[in-house]
Amino acid sequence: VRALTKWVSLSRIKYPWTQMAGHQGSFLAGSTGTILKLLVTKENDNLPLLMAEPQLGHHVPKYHGAVEKDGTSYVQLQDLLCKFTSPCVMDIKMGVRTYLEEELEKARKKPTLRKDLYQKMISVDATAPTEEEQQQEAVTKPRYMRFRDDMSSTSSLGFRIEGIKTNAGSSKDYKDTRSRESVCTALRGFIGDTESVLPKYISALSEIAEALQSSNFFKTNEMIGTSLLFVHDRTGKAGVWLIDFAKCTALPDGVSIDHRSTWVEGNYEDGYLFGLDNLISIFQELHDG
Ligand code: ATP
Ligand code: MG
Ligand code: MG
Numbered sequence: 001v002r003a004l005t006k007w008v009s010l011s012r013i014k015y016p017w018t019q020m021a022g023h024q025g026s027f028l029a030g031s032t033g034t035i036l037k038l039l040v041t042k043e044n045d046n047l048p049l050l051m052a053e054p055q056l057g058h059h060v061p062k063y064h065g066a067v068e069k070d071g072t073s074y075v076q077l078q079d080l081l082c083k084f085t086s087p088c089v090m091d092i093k094m095g096v097r098t099y100l101e102e103e104l105e106k107a108r109k110k111p112t113l114r115k116d117l118y119q120k121m122i123s124v125d126a127t128a129p130t131e132e133e134q135q136q137e138a139v140t141k142p143r144y145m146r147f148r149d150d151m152s153s154t155s156s157l158g159f160r161i162e163g164i165k166t167n168a169g170s171s172k173d174y175k176d177t178r179s180r181e182s183v184c185t186a187l188r189g190f191i192g193d194t195e196s197v198l199p200k201y202i203s204a205l206s207e208i209a210e211a212l213q214s215s216n217f218f219k220t221n222e223m224i225g226t227s228l229l230f231v232h233d234r235t236g237k238a239g240v241w242l243i244d245f246a247k248c249t250a251l252p253d254g255v256s257i258d259h260r261s262t263w264v265e266g267n268y269e270d271g272y273l274f275g276l277d278n279l280i281s282i283f284q285e286l287h288d289g
Pocket of ligand 2: 021
């Protein structure tokens with residue numbers, strides 16, 4: 001599967017813009033240096049909170065508010081690619097799971113069987129469905145998402161690669177990239193011979209880890225479905241940003257999590273810091289050779 005590249009106009013100059021996840025049609029070019037992402041209420045609420053955080057704010061694309069275009073609402077965001085020259089881009093989805101506690105609860109109370117997700121499941125692994133699922137030829141959404149989490153490195157490492165674009169090409173074909181070794185290989189491909197970006201990525205990730213510690217948003221939210229976007233170019237310029245807050249959900253009153261402990265249903269842990277630790281350690285390993 002090739003990632004979608006479209007042309008975004010930056011002032012009068014046109015440059016290619018790459019989207020490593022999400023649906024085609026969710027993004028439009030915005031005014032100079034910005035992009036428009038289809039508005040989701042939760043994300044539109046979360047972005048200003050994140051941007052206002054003293055430390056974490058620097059690691060989140062600038063939010064320029066909601067805008068309407070041809071009757072559709074979008075959030076206007078800083079385009080993280082626009083200062084790079086032919087950027088290499090990687091989207092890493094963080095956490096040990098990609099569905100909310102409330103999605104599990106809903107699915108249990110009122111299970112909606114999805115034939116389309118059953119088909120997606122067997123196209124990856126024909127042996128995955130249980131006998132019951134085979135008879136129904138359908139699965140629930142959380143069941144499908146858990147399957148995706150277990151097939152990839154999400155459950156075991158606390159993050160997964162969603163997509164990578166380098167100057168050699170682009171791929172979103174990481175559904176079964178699960179072992180530490182195969183993740184290392186993919187990351188090595190992403191870095192290529194621009195090794196000078198490795199220490200920059202390591203310090204950017206450490207800065208983010210530090211910023212998260214003092215973030216009120218991080219303290220009070222189930223960080224689900226959110227990514228780190230890695231961008232570098234041949235000049236050695238590199239940066240990492242937190243993106244995609246459409247699913248991040250405030251924890252119920254009285255619930256607190258450390259983002260590191262093992263998740264068991266009902267404890268709300270998301271494994272974000274567990275994943276970040278693993279990611280830093282893998283980048284360190286690549287750097288040390
Ligand atoms: P999904 O939920 O399936 O991950 P989504 O519709 O919520 O998708 P995002 O994950 O926010 O969309 O973004 C999809 C892709 O678009 C990212 O992987 C990245 O390549 C690109 N992208 C998103 N936000 C920005 C930004 N501010 N600047 C540059 N690129 C971005
Ligand atoms: Mg995303
Ligand atoms: Mg999303």
